[in-house]
Amino acid sequence: MSASIPALVYFSSKSGNTHRFIQRLGLPALRLSAEMDQLPFPQSPYVLICPTYADGEGRGAVPKQVIRFLNDPERREGILGVIGAGNRNFGATYGLAGRIIAQKCNVPLLYTFELAGTDTDIARVRAGLEKLGRHPCSTAA
Amino acid sequence: MKDMTETKIPRAINWNRLDDEKDLEVWNRLTVNFWLPEKVPLSNDIPSWATLTDHEKQLTIRVFTGLTLLDTIQNAVGAPSLMPDAITPHEEAVLTNIAFMEAVHARSYSSIFSTLCSTKEIDEAFRWSEENPHLQAKAKAILDTYAPGNDPLKRKIASVFLESFLFYSGFYLPMYWSSRAKLTNTADLIRLIIRDEAVHGYYIGYKFQRGYEKLSEAEQQEMKDYAFGLMFELYGIENQYTEELYDELGLTEDVKVFLHYNANKALQNLGFEALFPPEVSEVNPAILAALSPDSENHDFFSGSGSSYVIGKAVATEDEDWDF
Ligand SMILES: Cc1cc2nc3c(=O)[nH]c(=O)nc-3n(C[C@H](O)[C@H](O)[C@H](O)COP(=O)(O)O)c2cc1C
Ligand SMILES: [Fe+2]
Ligand SMILES: [Fe+2]
Numbered sequence: 001m002s003a004s005i006p007a008l009v010y011f012s013s014k015s016g017n018t019h020r021f022i023q024r025l026g027l028p029a030l031r032l033s034a035e036m037d038q039l040p041f042p043q044s045p046y047v048l049i050c051p052t053y054a055d056g057e058g059r060g061a062v063p064k065q066v067i068r069f070l071n072d073p074e075r076r077e078g079i080l081g082v083i084g085a086g087n088r089n090f091g092a093t094y095g096l097a098g099r100i101i102a103q104k105c106n107v108p109l110l111y112t113f114e115l116a117g118t119d120t121d122i123a124r125v126r127a128g129l130e131k132l133g134r135h136p137c138s139t140a141a
Numbered sequence: 142m143k144d145m146t147e148t149k150i151p152r153a154i155n156w157n158r159l160d161d162e163k164d165l166e167v168w169n170r171l172t173v174n175f176w177l178p179e180k181v182p183l184s185n186d187i188p189s190w191a192t193l194t195d196h197e198k199q200l201t202i203r204v205f206t207g208l209t210l211l212d213t214i215q216n217a218v219g220a221p222s223l224m225p226d227a228i229t230p231h232e233e234a235v236l237t238n239i240a241f242m243e244a245v246h247a248r249s250y251s252s253i254f255s256t257l258c259s260t261k262e263i264d265e266a267f268r269w270s271e272e273n274p275h276l277q278a279k280a281k282a283i284l285d286t287y288a289p290g291n292d293p294l295k296r297k298i299a300s301v302f303l304e305s306f307l308f309y310s311g312f313y314l315p316m317y318w319s320s321r322a323k324l325t326n327t328a329d330l331i332r333l334i335i336r337d338e339a340v341h342g343y344y345i346g347y348k349f350q351r352g353y354e355k356l357s358e359a360e361q362q363e364m365k366d367y368a369f370g371l372m373f374e375l376y377g378i379e380n381q382y383t384e385e386l387y388d389e390l391g392l393t394e395d396v397k398v399f400l401h402y403n404a405n406k407a408l409q410n411l412g413f414e415a416l417f418p419p420e421v422s423e424v425n426p427a428i429l430a431a432l433s434p435d436s437e438n439h440d441f442f443s444g445s446g447s448s449y450v451i452g453k454a455v456a457t458e459d460e461d462w463d464f
Contacts, residue, residue, distance in 0.1 A: 014163060015347045017409065034162065053166070055173045056336075064461060071463040081441070087406070089339035091332050094433035104462065110441045115409040120419040128442025 004133035006080055007042050010049035011066045018051050018085050020116040025126060032065050039069050045078045047110065047129065052086035052097040061096040070105065079105050080132065083125065084112040154230040161351075164231035167344045171238045174337060178249035181330040183256040189323050190257045200386060201314060201324075202254065202262055206270040207382075208311040209250040211303060214280060215341075216243035218287050219300050223345065226293035232348065239341050246334050253327055275382035279307055282374055294356075297349040298368045298411065302375055305342035305407035306400070308335075310383050313396045313428065320427040328431065335432065346410030353412065368411060372404060399424050 008029035012018035022029045029049075030040040048070075054061035070076045082105070084098015095112035102109035110128060113121040159165055193201065220240035227233040254263045270276055286299035312335060319328030353364060379400055387393045401417035402424045408416055415422070 015343065015350070016412065020409075020412070055170060057173075060459060062459065067459065067461045071461075073464075076464075087339050087343070088429060088433045088436075089335045091336055091433050092435045094436040096436070099436075104464070108441050115406055118405070118415060118419050118422065120423075124442055131442065 005129050006132055007044050007046035007078075008049060008129075009040070009042055009046045009069075011051060011063050013051070013053075013063070017116040018049060021085070021113070021122070022049070024117070024122050027126070027129070032063075032069055034063065034065050036065070039065075039072070039075070041075060042078050045080050047081050047083060047132070048079055048101060049083045049085065050097045050101060052084065052090070052093065052095055054090070054093045054096050056093075058093045058096055061093065062100055063097070066097070066101070070101070076105060079107055081108045081110040083110050085114070085117075086112070087114050152230065154234060156231065159231060160229045161231070163344070163347055164229055164235055167340060168231065168235050168238065170340055171235065171242070171337075174333075174340070175242075176333050177245060178252040178330060181326055181333070183253055183326050183330065186257060186324045186326045189325070192323065196389060198258070198262070199266070200390070201318075202258055202266040203269055204311045204314045204386065205250045205253060206266045207273075207276050208308060209247050210270055210276060210280060211307055211311075212243045212247035212250075214283060215300075215303060216240055216247060218284060219243070219303060222287040222289075222296055223293075223300060226296065228348070228351070235344060239344075242337050242341075246337070249330055249334070253330070257327075273382075273385075275378050275385060279375060279378045279382070282371070282378070283307070286371070294349055294352045294364055295367060297345050297352070298364075298371060301342050301346045301349065301410050302371060302407055304338050304345065305410050306372070306403050307375065307379070308338060309399055309403040310379050310386070310396060313392075313399050316428050316431040317392065317395075320431045332432070342407065342410045346407075346412070350412040365413065368408070368413065369416065372408065372416060376400065376404060395425055395428075398422060399428060 005027060008022065008025075008027055009032065010018050010022055010029050011032040012022070013034060019031065022031075030042060030046075032039065048066070050062065050066050052061050053063055070079070082098050082101040084095035084101075086093075086095040086097070088094045098109050098112055101107075110132075111121075111125055113125070117125075156165065190198070220236050220243060224233050224236050227236060254266075283299050283303050286295055312331060315324060315328045315331040318324040353361060356364060380397065383396045383400065384393050387396050398421060401422040405415035405417055405422055408414065
């Protein structure tokens with residue numbers, strides 16, 4: 001079945017929470033990091049997973065490297081949806097990067113989780129991605 | 142032989158040469174977060190305070206003196222004790238910011254007290270905090286780890302547990318009041334503290350991970366066992382503290398779930414896996430909503446929540462976007 005699961009692209013900084021989430025999810029995924037010069041190019045439609053790095057007002061919530069990635073129309077074209085990450089203790093800006101990307105790219109915000117995610121988050125995201133693979137159109141709300 | 146007491150002069154700090162980009166990232170977040178309790182109109186809570194029963198008032202003041210003690214420890218001992226272990230000069234600078242904000246936190250509880258309570262009530266609660274065995278036990282467990290000569294990474298473990306776990310038996314109460322539309326200005330102030338603690342726990346946990354990755358496999362195992370052992374010890378104390386405080390209001394079970402959830406997050410800040418399974422860590426949605434108002438949880442996958450409603454349009458106009 002995994003052939004129908006959409007590809008994954010994710011950002012994770014050196015604190016590595018999102019990376020640990022992806023490892024536990026156990027699905028192939030392309031990583032974006034602040035240190036890289038050459039951005040990866042996804043070969044098929046993908047879901048983007050992105051943590052939040054806002055200041056107190058919500059500015060800068062989406063990491064610069066993710067903005068650079070999405071600024072390229074060819075890379076942006078394949079985005080199916082976004083999953084936001086963060087920490088609820090940041091209050092009103094919890095998971096803000098996911099909301100901003102959804103709005104900017106006009107794709108659904110599929111899910112939001114905290115830090116490296118719980119086992120429940122992993123199960124829900126895996127099931128959701130499988131469903132998305134089977135009925136790709138149903139997300140075009 | 143050089144004189145052992147030779148004065149060591151630090152190198153002037155150059156923020157244009159960073160050894161670790163995280164130092165500047167976190168410094169920036171902490172400085173824009175800066176706030177003082179005067180910013181929050183606490184006196185608007187006076188009518189709401191009057192609706193609480195005497196027992197609820199006493200509980201609230203006691204919980205806040207417990208939080209004051211933790212902030213005092215982190216201000217006077219915790220953050221300063223991490224400074225000699227700092228790897229970069231920028232890390233030391235970030236720690237001084239953390240230490241100062243802990244003093245602001247401790248000070249802001251007194252602002253709440255002077256706005257809402259009588260001197261007699263305040264004095265009673267501080268006396269309680271000095272005598273409460275559970276509160277004293279958790280303070281002691283942390284302070285023992287902070288002691289000079291102790292392992293720098295163990296100090297960071299204790300610090301992350303204080304920042305990301307021990308506060309939460311106390312933070313529960315203002316979030317609970319806020320979910321019932323009580324003491325909402327006080328809750329606004331507490332949310333500012335919670336946001337600061339999130340950055341503190343993140344940063345100290347991040348520095349822990351940088352040290353941990355340099356250890357041998359055997360040393361890593363020993364360190365991890367230490368972390369889980371300390372978590373168990375603190376969790377045992379927190380359970381008793383929670384029962385003593387919250388039994389009368391019937392909230393103990395709800396608070397314990399909140400403890401599990403936060404213990405898991407504290408361990409994740411250290412780069413470790415969660416300890417408590419999801420069944421006992423699913424926090425009351427009203428409390429989650431109180432923690433992050435206006436950031437409704439989206440679960441498009443399982444179909445809960447209407448559709449992908451995008452929240453209030455906040456700051457989407459970052460200049461880096463080309464579209
Ligand atoms: C400087 C800074 C700012 C942050 N701001 C937010 C925020 O506004 N909202 C949020 O939900 N999380 C925020 N976070 C938390 C991170 O999104 C969270 O720790 C995430 O798991 C980091 O992912 P990574 O370790 O894969 O880079 C912030 C973290 C840092 C260090
Ligand atoms: Fe604090
Ligand atoms: Fe703190």
